[in-house]
Amino acid sequence: MSEQSEGDITLDEICVVAIAEAFRGDGEVLCNPMGPVPVISGRLARATFEPDLMLTDTIAYAIEGNLPFGGDSSDAVIESYMPFRSIFDQVWSGKRHVVMGASQIDRHGNQNFAAIGPYRKPKAQLLGMRGAPGNLINHATTYWVPNQARAFSETVDVVSGPGYDRIAELPEASRSHFEIRRVVTDLGAYDFESEDRTMRVRSLHPGVTLDQAQEASPFELTVTGDVPESRRPTDEELALIRDVFDPKGVRKSEFR
Amino acid sequence: MPDKRMTEDEVIADLESGMTIGIGGWGSRRKPMSLVRAILRSDLTDLHIVSYGGPDVGILTASGKATRVTYGFVSLDSIPLEPHFRAARQAGTLEDFMELDEGAFYLGLMAAAHRVPFYPTRAGLGTAMLSENPGLKTVTSPYADGEELVAIPAFEMDAVLLHMNRADAKGNGQFLGPDLYFDDLFAMAGKKTYMSAEKIISTAQFLDEGPVHTLRIPRVHVDGVIEAPMGAHFTECPPDYGRDEAFQKEYAATAKDPEAWAQFRADWLELESHEAYRARLNERGLEQRGQS
Numbered sequence: 317m318s319e320q321s322e323g324d325i326t327l328d329e330i331c332v333v334a335i336a337e338a339f340r341g342d343g344e345v346l347c348n349p350m351g352p353v354p355v356i357s358g359r360l361a362r363a364t365f366e367p368d369l370m371l372t373d374t375i376a377y378a379i380e381g382n383l384p385f386g387g388d389s390s391d392a393v394i395e396s397y398m399p400f401r402s403i404f405d406q407v408w409s410g411k412r413h414v415v416m417g418a419s420q421i422d423r424h425g426n427q428n429f430a431a432i433g434p435y436r437k438p439k440a441q442l443l444g445m446r447g448a449p450g451n452l453i454n455h456a457t458t459y460w461v462p463n464q465a466r467a468f469s470e471t472v473d474v475v476s477g478p479g480y481d482r483i484a485e486l487p488e489a490s491r492s493h494f495e496i497r498r499v500v501t502d503l504g505a506y507d508f509e510s511e512d513r514t515m516r517v518r519s520l521h522p523g524v525t526l527d528q529a530q531e532a533s534p535f536e537l538t539v540t541g542d543v544p545e546s547r548r549p550t551d552e553e554l555a556l557i558r559d560v561f562d563p564k565g566v567r568k569s570e571f572r
Numbered sequence: 573m574p575d576k577r578m579t580e581d582e583v584i585a586d587l588e589s590g591m592t593i594g595i596g597g598w599g600s601r602r603k604p605m606s607l608v609r610a611i612l613r614s615d616l617t618d619l620h621i622v623s624y625g626g627p628d629v630g631i632l633t634a635s636g637k638a639t640r641v642t643y644g645f646v647s648l649d650s651i652p653l654e655p656h657f658r659a660a661r662q663a664g665t666l667e668d669f670m671e672l673d674e675g676a677f678y679l680g681l682m683a684a685a686h687r688v689p690f691y692p693t694r695a696g697l698g699t700a701m702l703s704e705n706p707g708l709k710t711v712t713s714p715y716a717d718g719e720e721l722v723a724i725p726a727f728e729m730d731a732v733l734l735h736m737n738r739a740d741a742k743g744n745g746q747f748l749g750p751d752l753y754f755d756d757l758f759a760m761a762g763k764k765t766y767m768s769a770e771k772i773i774s775t776a777q778f779l780d781e782g783p784v785h786t787l788r789i790p791r792v793h794v795d796g797v798i799e800a801p802m803g804a805h806f807t808e809c810p811p812d813y814g815r816d817e818a819f820q821k822e823y824a825a826t827a828k829d830p831e832a833w834a835q836f837r838a839d840w841l842e843l844e845s846h847e848a849y850r851a852r853l854n855e856r857g858l859e860q861r862g863q864s
Contacts, residue, residue, distance in 0.1 A: 399751040400753060401753075401754065430671075436704070437667060441657075442653070447674045450675040450695030452698075478699050482698035483698055487718075489719040490719060
């Protein structure tokens with residue numbers, strides 16, 4: 317890659333690719349990302365290395381083709397009907413990979429986007445549990461955290477998505493479908509492929525040092541061996557992100 | 573043939589304080605708002621609302637009509653957090669609630685519709701949904717697997733309120749938008765079910781409106797039919813109309829200011845009838861067109 321084009325690549329594009337990488341190997345599942353960056357990631361993965369993914373228009377239809385984020389989907393080819401009831405059935409079937417946000421997340425992957433403070437009378441009511449309890453225990457989940465320093469927490473106030481420590485207390489049958497595939501932040505990508513199932517640095521975005529990532533976390537990040545740099549988008553991916561999936565740059569609004 | 577047509581006020585006369593009332597739709601989508609406003613202007617108190625919540629839950633909690641809520645979420649969709657509901661939660665005026673995983677909520681409706689005490693699910697294990705809801709129990713599978721599952725209790729509902737695109741006078745209902753949500757289960761689960769509709773048509777006209785798959789509310793589960801054009805406003809009711817985002821923004825903004833909320837209630841939510849509401853909407857439309 318020439319220096320010129322390297323300088324052109326921006327953090328949002330690195331993050332889009334890091335989330336897309338979380339879908340690698342998923343094959344034929346319903347990919348259900350929430351929010352601009354994850355939706356662009358899902359569409360990018362399908363357009364390149366994971367062609368069998370199913371994606372929705374975020375309303376009630378699974379659609380074919382490469383649609384821009386937030387664009388008009390009325391002309392898109394519908395391949396299946398996915399009203400909310402079918403989405404829940406899909407969750408329980410397990411053939412789904414969701415991307416959600418996290419207002420707080422700890423080293424075991426316990427996630428909170430429900431409320432800050434005491435649950436019954438919170439300081440701040442956030443989204444609520446939404447589908448997190450069912451998603452986590454039924455199929456793969458990836459978290460997208462655009463501001464690591466703000467979200468990484470020693471403990472979470474309310475557990476909406478359980479982490480590996482809580483899941484370890486459940487019987488085998490309840491545990492068997494649980495997987496936090498990846499946590500992607502503005503600094504790097506993390507997984508739980510460590511022996512004690514704590515958050516491990518999988519890669520760091522270009523220019524980010526391990527010290528910087530650790531500084532933006534109140535808990536100790538697990539490191540096993542050399543930490544690679546997060547993969548940079550290929551020229552094809554850059555063109556798809558910029559010209560096809562998000563020509564208006566909506567993805568940049570997530571970094572504030 | 574039964575004729576179940578009635579008015580919003582006649583529905584209210586059937587309801588009592590302390591009842592559990594289920595409300596169909598989803599977030600800020602196809603909510604029976606003319607019936608919600610009729611509750612607001614009534615003497616009913618101490619209600620328990622069961623809903624995939626939107627402004628129905630916001631209005632009824634902010635006004636104190638609802639003292640208990642069972643919900644899968646409460647959102648205005650284009651405004652992710654329902655600000656009136658949020659204010660009630662943060663002020664501690666609504667501490668009696670049961671929040672369920674969105675999918676688990678579907679099972680509570682289905683259990684009630686099928687008249688079984690619960691449906692089992694894994695959703696909730698290891699989360700605050702279980703630890704913060706002492707009333708929620710687990711069951712152990714009687715089969716060889718012996719798995720422990722969360723038993724989502726049937727939602728016993730004294731009355732259910734729904735809004736459909738079309739209905740006939742007998743109580744058959746038709747949805748014409750992209751999603752039925754869970755309104756068929758709500759209809760079955762309610763001891764009494766009241767269904768408003770954009771338009772009451774003759775039974776023979778249904779298939780001129782949409783394919784046979786849209787006929788999802790059978791009359792055996794419906795006790796009252798209310799003709800309410802624009803009855804879901806300001807929530808969306810496609811293909812009849814989309815969400816009135818400008819109106820919703822105004823509604824949302826009033827959560828910050830008690831005076832603005834009182835004014836908004838007087839101006840819009842506590843008008844004496846749905847006809848008066850529609851008339852004011854028409855005036856507003858004319859004003860807005862005049863300004864542009």
